[in-house]
Amino acid sequence: MKIILTQDVKSLGKKGDIVQVAEGYGRNFLLPKGLGLEASNTNLANLAHENARTVAKKQKELEEAQNIAKKLQGAVVNITAKAGEGGRLFGAVTNKEISEQVQAQHKVAIDRRKMEIKEPIKSAGSYEAVIKLHPEVQVVIKINVMAQ
Incomplete structure (x- = not known):
């Protein structure tokens, strides 16, 4: 099962990472605790959009600092x-x-x-x-x- 992490999980990865986990671990632990989302097409598109916004925000902060x-x-x-x-x-x-x-x-x-x-x-x-x-x-x- 593929999961998109919504928070840092010590043994798996950082927020925004897409990880492969066992079906039971994902359904019984990660999803109910809000540590991840199922890697569906919609959630993957949302992740890509969020990453693009983050990159744009960091670029804007850098340009302001340079000015x-x-x-x-x-x-x-x-x-x-x-x-x-x-x-x-x-x-x-x-x-x-x-x-x-x-x-x-x-x-x-x-x-x-x-x-x-x-x-x-x-x-x-x-x-x-x-x-x-x-x-x-x-x-x-x-x-x-x-x-x-």
């Missing part, structure tokens, strides 16, 4: 923070502050969790941050921190 990367390529973000003697900041510049300044200065919304800074920003100067927009797309922006 944002083009906007931010070579971008410089200026941040002013209170500082003491020697340019040492009171506290540190956080990812949240950087993402807010990117939004304000470049009109691009960036999730703070997608930003990676090599070292904490605790003094005035120039730094770099890597923004991971998509698993295949990342962009480096410069951050200038000035003492107030």
Whole structure:
């Protein structure tokens, strides 16, 4: 019996896989628990349609990430923070502050969790941050921190 898995099953495969199973296993376990569907022509057509939608959605996300990367390529973000003697900041510049300044200065919304800074920003100067927009797309922006 051929079954289309609707969820990941540890010993069989991942969601969307078409697997050959014993008749009893399919009818008595997989189908009643909702772990799979019988591989009929209708269900196979639905699976193909769903796969096409998934591929199109991933392609659209990749294109959006590439467009944002083009906007931010070579971008410089200026941040002013209170500082003491020697340019040492009171506290540190956080990812949240950087993402807010990117939004304000470049009109691009960036999730703070997608930003990676090599070292904490605790003094005035120039730094770099890597923004991971998509698993295949990342962009480096410069951050200038000035003492107030």
